[in-house]
Amino acid sequence: MIPKSQFGRTGHASTRSVFGSWALRKASQAEADRILDILLEYRVNHIDTAPMYGNAEKCIGSWMEQHRDDFFLATKSRRRTYKEAWEGLQRSLSRLRVDYVDLWQMHGLTSPSGWEKAMGSGGALEAFIEARDQGLVKFLGVTGHGNQAPAMHMRSLERFDFDTVMLPYNYLLKQDLSYSADFNELVGLCRKRGVALQTMKCLARLPCRGGSKTYNTYFYEPLESQDAIDKAVHWALGFQNSFVITVGDMQLLPMMLDAVNRFERRPSDMEMSALVEELAMQRIFPVATRRKGSHRVQGKGPHTWGGQMSRALGGLIREGFFQHPNMRTLADVIKAFESKDLSTKDKESNITNALVARVRKGILKRRKISKAWVYWTE
Numbered sequence: 001m002i003p004k005s006q007f008g009r010t011g012h013a014s015t016r017s018v019f020g021s022w023a024l025r026k027a028s029q030a031e032a033d034r035i036l037d038i039l040l041e042y043r044v045n046h047i048d049t050a051p052m053y054g055n056a057e058k059c060i061g062s063w064m065e066q067h068r069d070d071f072f073l074a075t076k077s078r079r080r081t082y083k084e085a086w087e088g089l090q091r092s093l094s095r096l097r098v099d100y101v102d103l104w105q106m107h108g109l110t111s112p113s114g115w116e117k118a119m120g121s122g123g124a125l126e127a128f129i130e131a132r133d134q135g136l137v138k139f140l141g142v143t144g145h146g147n148q149a150p151a152m153h154m155r156s157l158e159r160f161d162f163d164t165v166m167l168p169y170n171y172l173l174k175q176d177l178s179y180s181a182d183f184n185e186l187v188g189l190c191r192k193r194g195v196a197l198q199t200m201k202c203l204a205r206l207p208c209r210g211g212s213k214t215y216n217t218y219f220y221e222p223l224e225s226q227d228a229i230d231k232a233v234h235w236a237l238g239f240q241n242s243f244v245i246t247v248g249d250m251q252l253l254p255m256m257l258d259a260v261n262r263f264e265r266r267p268s269d270m271e272m273s274a275l276v277e278e279l280a281m282q283r284i285f286p287v288a289t290r291r292k293g294s295h296r297v298q299g300k301g302p303h304t305w306g307g308q309m310s311r312a313l314g315g316l317i318r319e320g321f322f323q324h325p326n327m328r329t330l331a332d333v334i335k336a337f338e339s340k341d342l343s344t345k346d347k348e349s350n351i352t353n354a355l356v357a358r359v360r361k362g363i364l365k366r367r368k369i370s371k372a373w374v375y376w377t378e
Contacts, residue, residue, distance in 0.1 A: 002042055002260050005241055008163055008196025010139050012072050012102070014046040014243055017260040018198060021047060022218055022248030025054035032059035035250060036067070042257045048166075048198075048245060049096075050076040050107055051088060057095040064097045073098065076107035076143060077124060080117040085124035089131055103164060104128060105141035110152045119159050139163040141196075145219065147285050150182035157189055165190060166245070169199035171235050171272045172283050175349055177306060191241075200245040202236035203229060203256065207284040215249040220284040222247060226255055231267045231275050233259040238266025273330075273349035277356055277373050305343070306350065312342050313354055317377065322364060327374035330355070 007014040019039055024032050032055070039047075049056045057075065064073075075092045079085040089104065106124060109115055118124040131137045141164030142156045149167035156162060165186070174180050190197045204220035205228075215222050223229050233256055236244050247256050267275075275281070316336055322328055328336075333351060334344045344351065355375055358364040364375045 002044060002257070003263075004045070005243070007046070007072065007243065008190075009194035010072075010102070010163060010196065012046075014072055014196075015042075015044045016237060016243055016263075017042075017044060017257060018046040018048050018074075018243050018245050019044050020200065020245040020248055021049040021056035021060060022053050023216065023246070023250050023253055024049075024056040024059045025216060025248070027055055027059055027250065029059055029062060031250065032062070035253065036063055038254055038257065040067075040070075042261060044257070045070060046072040046074070046243070048074045050078075051092055051095075052076075052078060052107070057092055061095050061097040068098060072102045074103035074105060074141070075101050076105040077127075078107040080114050080124050082122050082124060082127045085127040086131070089127070089136060093136065100135060101137050103139045103141055104131060104137040105143050105164065105166065106156075107143055108145060109142050109156060110144040110146055110148045112152075115152065115155065119156075125160060141165060143167070143198075147176070147179055150179065150186040154182070154186050154189060157186075157193070157195065161193070162195065164196040164198060166198035166200060168201040168204075168285070169236060169239065169242075170202045170204055170232065171349075172204070172276060172281055172353070173201075173285070175353060176283065177304065196243065197241070198243045198245055199236055199239065201284065202232050202244055203247050203252065204284045205279060206282050215252060217248050217252075222249065222252060223279070224252070226259070228275060228279065229255050230259045230262070231271060234263050234265065235267050235272055237263045269346065269349045273352040276349065277352050278368075280356060280360070282360075305347070308342055309337065309347070309350065309354060312337055312340050313351075313358070315340075317358070317363065322375055322377045324376045324378055327369070327376045329372050329374055333375075 002015045002017055004013040004015050047060060049060055051057060077085045077088045079088050106118060109118060128140050132140060140162050142153060142162050143166035144152055145168060153165045153167060187197065201220060203222040205223045206221040208220060223232055246253055321336060330352060337344050355364065359366050364377060366373050366375045
């Protein structure tokens with residue numbers, strides 16, 4: 001059975017996997033009903049939806065007459081004015097066939113201009129507060145995609161005492177030093193206030209490249225094998241007292257719920273680094289940039305560990321360290337860095353990512369020998 005945890009200060013014990021109904025965007029009612037059977041089988045008790053999710057609200061609405069008490073029900077609004085948000089809520093309640101929703105969230109609130117509009121006079125926040133006061137919604141939250149999400153959520157929580165936040169979180173994204181710093185700061189505030197923290201995009205493998213897509217995922221191409229899904233999901237669940245939004249694809253949903261159901265421990269950095277290397281995984285958002293005073297600081301700035309590592313790796317390449325017939329393993333590279341007085345403790349994944357980046361650029365070549373990747377130059 002999927003474990004449950006207190007969903008922030010709401011008083012609801014939610015399953016740690018929340019059904020993300022983007023999966024129902026193009027679903028027929030028959031397809032949606034088969035998804036309901038899967039949710040009931042795994043006893044998932046929390047649904048997240050939104051008006052922009054195509055057929056989702058309508059499909060879920062057909063479940064509510066019989067199953068309203070079985071689910072904590074959340075929807076969203078991308079509207080930034082009072083009038084538009086209020087009217088959108090009425091439509092959502094109608095489609096969902098309910099008198100109230102448990103959680104109403106400001107959807108994708110990461111644009112500074114949209115934020116100002118939503119939080120200002122006549123903005124959506126006024127509709128949110130009124131809806132809560134009238135009992136149309138119980139709790140209020142905010143969601144966001146992209147590198148800016150943690151910092152913008154901090155700003156939102158400084159403006160209003162939201163009950164929940166939602167943002168991307170996966171192994172590769174957490175290796176971005178800037179995103180990680182903002183994320184950790186947000187977590188600290190959420191823990192202090194009892195704000196529920198929901199994460200998404202744990203199965204991201206690559207950013208979308210355009211053209212036809214095999215899976216109904218948003219922003220990214222997903223991991224596909226059960227082993228890879230297990231590792232990514234278990235890593236995300238290793239962040240305690242958080243709630244993981246399920247993948248937005250009906251084909252992959254059962255595999256993800258199976259992984260959640262079998263969660264015991266978070267994979268090590270070594271295991272995740274090997275997965276990144278084997279599948280040539282990439283961040284789905286560009287490396288984040290943060291402001292510090294009047295200067296912009298990036299994870300690979302000249303004075304950061306990442307900057308020092310990048311220069312050291314470039315030096316090894318220029319010195320012929322990787323020159324064929326030499327074939328260097330990750331352990332060889334770590335030893336070479338330490339000989340240059342560069343600390344490598346807990347940095348295996350960062351170093352692997354840097355090596356894979358050089359492979360993608362054609363600077364290095366690689367192949368697997370005896371279950372270990374080796375790197376060289378011609």
